[in-house]
Amino acid sequence: MPSATPEPTPRIVLGVAGGIAAYKAVEVLRRLRDAGYHVAPILTPDATRFVAPLTFTALASEPARVGLYDDPNLPIPHTKLGQSADLIVVAPATAHLIARFAAGLADDLLTATLMASASPVLLCPAMHTEMWEQPVVQENLATLRRRGVLVLEPERGHLAGGDEGAGRLADPATIVALVQRIVEGYRGPLTGRRVLVTAGGTREPIDPVRVITNRSSGRQGHAIAEVAARLGAAVTLVTTTVRPLALDVQRRIDVVPVVTAAELRDRVLARASESDVIVMAAAVADFTVAPAPNKLKKAAGPPKLSLVATPDILVELTGARRDGQVIVGFAAESTDVLANAQSKFERKGADLLVVNDVTTPGAGFESRTNEVVLLLRDHDPVTVSMRTKEDVALEVLTRVVALLPQGDQ
Ligand code: C5P
Numbered sequence: 001m002p003s004a005t006p007e008p009t010p011r012i013v014l015g016v017a018g019g020i021a022a023y024k025a026v027e028v029l030r031r032l033r034d035a036g037y038h039v040a041p042i043l044t045p046d047a048t049r050f051v052a053p054l055t056f057t058a059l060a061s062e063p064a065r066v067g068l069y070d071d072p073n074l075p076i077p078h079t080k081l082g083q084s085a086d087l088i089v090v091a092p093a094t095a096h097l098i099a100r101f102a103a104g105l106a107d108d109l110l111t112a113t114l115m116a117s118a119s120p121v122l123l124c125p126a127m128h129t130e131m132w133e134q135p136v137v138q139e140n141l142a143t144l145r146r147r148g149v150l151v152l153e154p155e156r157g158h159l160a161g162g163d164e165g166a167g168r169l170a171d172p173a174t175i176v177a178l179v180q181r182i183v184e185g186y187r188g189p190l191t192g193r194r195v196l197v198t199a200g201g202t203r204e205p206i207d208p209v210r211v212i213t214n215r216s217s218g219r220q221g222h223a224i225a226e227v228a229a230r231l232g233a234a235v236t237l238v239t240t241t242v243r244p245l246a247l248d249v250q251r252r253i254d255v256v257p258v259v260t261a262a263e264l265r266d267r268v269l270a271r272a273s274e275s276d277v278i279v280m281a282a283a284v285a286d287f288t289v290a291p292a293p294n295k296l297k298k299a300a301g302p303p304k305l306s307l308v309a310t311p312d313i314l315v316e317l318t319g320a321r322r323d324g325q326v327i328v329g330f331a332a333e334s335t336d337v338l339a340n341a342q343s344k345f346e347r348k349g350a351d352l353l354v355v356n357d358v359t360t361p362g363a364g365f366e367s368r369t370n371e372v373v374l375l376l377r378d379h380d381p382v383t384v385s386m387r388t389k390e391d392v393a394l395e396v397l398t399r400v401v402a403l404l405p406q407g408d409q
Helices: 022-034 053-059 075-085 095-104 107-116 137-148 173-184 220-231 248-251 261-272 311-319 337-350 391-401
Strands: 011-016 038-043 085-095 122-127 156-159 165-167 194-199 233-238 253-257 279-280 285-291 306-308 326-333 353-357 369-374 380-390
Touching: 011 022, 011 075, 011 107, 022 038, 022 053, 022 085, 022 173, 038 053, 038 107, 085 095, 085 107, 085 173, 085 261, 095 107, 095 122, 095 137, 095 353, 107 165, 122 137, 122 173, 137 306, 173 248, 194 220, 194 261, 220 233, 220 248, 220 253, 220 279, 233 248, 233 261, 248 253, 261 279, 261 311, 279 311, 279 391, 311 326, 311 337, 311 353, 326 391, 337 353, 337 369, 369 391
Parallel strands: 011 038, 011 085, 085 122, 194 233, 194 279, 233 253, 279 326, 326 353
Antiparallel strands: 156 165, 285 306, 353 369, 369 380
């Protein structure tokens, strides 16, 4: 019987920059090795003032490297290391290392490797609070985040020299757990499925300054996208609110920013047929207005806005549903909640309707928690009591999994 090909051992480059927390990188290395990874350490020249390369060499899968030109047998080590890495982790990442990476400098082996790589990068900054709070450090990190670099924020706690504050390297166990989730990913009941999620409230311009919008924060839709990714799905998130996604799933969620109902419709319809699951969590404007080209003047008196109905995207989607596709709608209600939701469920043709009573304290818009009722075909309504929006997302997606045809992914 042919034996299954073993999965290749993930290769991690562990970058260590010159800060006092460099000693904790030894613990990170040991834990990465215990987790079964091939680890190649690279120290910056300054890191060697805090820790000896020999310590890393003794624990790693290959000798620790420092200089670009140290190994006569490997004249261009940065390209080999950068190209073969499944992940580059820099722990600790100092203000100087962060600045050099953001500026695209490649003046030592670690920065040259970062530049020569298309692999994901996880930076674990550690520095004194004053340095951490410098606007230039935060701006450099914002630049790197925009380019897709993952940043595990430092913790608060004791710092070198008896100080206390933000800037302490994240716990080595936390770093390694995150590395495992990034490298190994998630295999769950949505593995192989494409999930399209909408989130947030659309903004319909009245003139170049003013908009008609609603109070949706996008939190529930974002939570659905994150939990779907953890269940193994490839996720597209069409959202009006670009908020940070959890680090472990950032690379698994394709974020498509939109503003208006028309943009949201356009992006959703373009991706609908390829999606196995569509969750319309966004609060899409029911009415829009043709915007005035210039700011409406107060002196001209109250403007007469002539509102026009937007197309109901959910109805369009369910009308064009392909075999096996599962479509979820949301209903925000404030009166006769269940009766209104039931008639909306019939009208919209969704497979599942998530009903929010927006008058319940701690539920609905802007809140971190939610309490919902799920309407399903041939099933009594299911009450999901107050819990975090992530836990509500898990309840919703568990029902979605049960509705998907099995064995065709
Ligand atoms: O009719 P109502 O706005 O209450 O319906 C809410 C549900 O319908 C949500 O799932 C929302 O995303 C969706 N919707 C839509 N297109 C609209 C308005 C709402 O898809 N124009």
